[in-house]
Amino acid sequence: MSKKADVLQQKSPAEFFAENKNIAGFDNPGKCLYTTVRELVENSLDAAESGGQLPEIEVTIEEISQSRLNRIRGIQNLDRLDESLYQDFESDEARKRRLAKEAKEEEKLRKNAEKKGEAPEALAAAKKELDIKRAASASKGAKVFYKVTVKDNGVGMPHKDIPNLLGRVLSGTKYGVKQTRGKFGLGAKMALIWSKMSTGLPIEIHSARKGQSFVSYYKLDIDIHKNEPNVHAEAMKDNGERWHGAELSVTILGNWQYYRSKVLKYLRQIAVITPYAEFKFTYAAEDDKSSMKTTFARRTDKMPASPKEVKHHPASVDLELIKRLAATTKCKSLQLFLYKEFSCISKDYAGRLIAEMRGGVDEDSEPQDMSNKQVVALHQLLHEAKFKDPDKDHLSPAGEYNLRLGILKELHPEIIATHQGDAKVLEGHAFVVEAAVSRGGRDLKPGINVYRFANRIPLLFEGGSDVITKTALKRINWASYKINQSADKIGVFVSIVSTKIPYKGAGKEYIADDMDEMVNAVKHAIMQCCIQLRVKIAKQQAAKEQKLRKKNLTKYIPNAAYAIYRVLQSMSETPAVGPKRRRLQEDNDILGPVQQQEVQEATLAQKLHEYVERIDTDMALEYQMQQGMAEGAKQQVFLMPRSAAHTYGPPLQSACCLLRLLQASSD
Ligand SMILES: Nc1ncnc2c1ncn2[C@@H]1O[C@H](COP(=O)(O)OP(=O)(O)OP(=O)(O)O)[C@@H](O)[C@H]1O
Secondary structure: OOOHHHOOOOOOHHHHHHHOHHHHOOOOHHHHHHHHHHHHHHHHHHHHHHOOOOOEEEEEEEEEOHHHHHHHHOOOOOOOOOHHHOOOOOOHHHHHHHHHHHHHHHHHHHHHHHHHOOOHHHHHHHHHHHHHHHHHHHOOOOOEEEEEEEEOOOOOOOHHHHHHHHHOOOOOOOOOEOOOOOOOOOHHHHHHHHHHHHOOOOEEEEEEOOOOOEEEEEEEEEEOOOOEEEEEEEEEEEOOOOOOEEEEEEEEEEOHHHHHHHHHHHHHHHHHHOOOOEEEEEEEOOOHHHOEEEEEOOOOOOOOOOOOOEOEOHHHOOHHHHHHHHHHOOOOOHHHHHHHHEOOOOHHHHHHHHHHHOOOOOOOOOHHHOOHHHHHHHHHHHHHOOOOOOOOOOOOOOOHHHHHHHHHHHHOOOEEEEEEOOOEEEOOEEEEEEEEEEEOOOOOOOEEEEEEEEOOEEEOOOHHHOHHHHHHHHOOOHHHHOOOOOOOEEEEEEEEEEOOOOEOOOOOOOEOOOOHHHHHHHHHHHHHHHHHHHHHHHHHHHHHHHHHHHHHHHHHHHHHHHHHHHHHHHHHHOOOOOHHHOOOHHHHHHHHHHHOOOOOHHHHHHHHHHHHHHHHHHHHHHHHHHHHHHOOOOOOOOOOOOOOOOOOOOOEEOOOOEEOOOOOOOO
């Protein structure tokens, strides 16, 4: 073994995450740009919602070329002395080859245009496209940097806490048992670590609490080795406008070209799940042509009730957590400790648990005095004893109203159904699954389009391994709900909220598919939507078929009226003589008016129109009757018969309902 391998080394959390950025979703420059936007936006949403504020979030990505970045960093942009040192150097030979290839390509374009007889403008457009492709491939290796700024109207941060909150890995205010988008105390610091690694520039922060007379300003970076904030500048600026919120800016290496669609998709999906928020997005490129601005507007002022922090459920605690709680509790007795620090344990039940523990503890023992063995015994008992499930009042699902509104506003589906499931429990943490299934709409491809949300954030990566995708694609028999899995544009939206989302990894990309409780809850929510959708689809199909039938019948009325009238006319002109030509009275009844010109072609056409109209209504009633029996909404109404001897006739039909009289059973 080499000597070096024997040397004991230690790593700070910042060093660990700097070396393993991918764990936190910072895989390559493009993904780093995406994850930076995502982490900052999610912090902003958490901050606005925790203050009960309708979120207003501005996201700006400013493109910065290498030379501009150098100017910002105070580095001189030197001319190259030795061109052949650089990756983009092209030898004379290579240049000749490239020019020859380009000439060939242009010649081919010209010949093709000639063959197709295209106008000179078409050839010019094709050449321009080719030039753009060439320029893109020439700039493929060029590095582009971005200043990402996210501004919100949230609660801001206390001045003195800012360096620790944003310059120390694994520090945050969201570690309690509470539904929040953030969890690990990592996201914003990863953006800072990436900026430090790729551009060396610090993060800039403006922040103000509600009613604060000053705006906190910090420019800081992180000492990765020590996992400590390193403050470059600090100020308290005047806050005349009494602004509150936070604005964070980081300058990082990225790749907008490859991740543009992901960033925009993320913003659209977050607009779906938070229709009460407004997102303004600006992309400022170095050349104005590639810049863009877009707004995802707020559609409602109805914000879901804020999630609440709750106590630990006994089924969710581990040994270390019990030790920590016992060491820090203010409770002086074990009974009070169990009652106050955990949910779903009454004082009485705490007493019974302590009696069951034995081993030298009683109700009055001090929690801090528990020995290791006693803590182990308590831990074991908490996992073996029965406890009520945690309730769901502390959770904050988007709500069917918001989910439906968000989908309608962003994707415009033809039909949609939503469902919110009952609270379920996973390892002591309550969770709620909400779902929506839609058909048709903007931006959807034919087939199943899955949209995943966890604690109201969209999950865009690693979909293949996720419980929602797997359930939607493999565990639902779409055909049985009148849905064509490959031809229809189906949107499946599932949102899971919990005090602990069982993410795989710190990148918060997907939820594993190996927990039965989760699988069942997701499947149930999707199926409930499908059941509602089946009814809507059946109604739509019947209405469509009926419309088509009516259209077809109406189409042939002029021809039919013409043909019938001609037959009747020629019959009426032919005398009825001879034994075989004797007419029935009914024939005379029809032919007489034709002869008298009382019935004409137009009369027949009108009667046929009336008939088609009538059978259309009859068929609608027939359909309603079937629906009433099979899948329509049923309502029981109890009526008192006027006498004991009452007869129950056939169902009564109306244009909107079916009334069936039945004798109620005596009990
Ligand atoms: N825009 C903001 N407004 C108010 N506070 C913020 C804002 N951004 C960050 N913070 C504070 O900084 C803390 C650290 O943020 P960071 O993104 O590093 O982690 P997190 O959001 O707690 O968890 P996660 O790593 O899961 O995102 C947050 O817990 C929050 O208290």
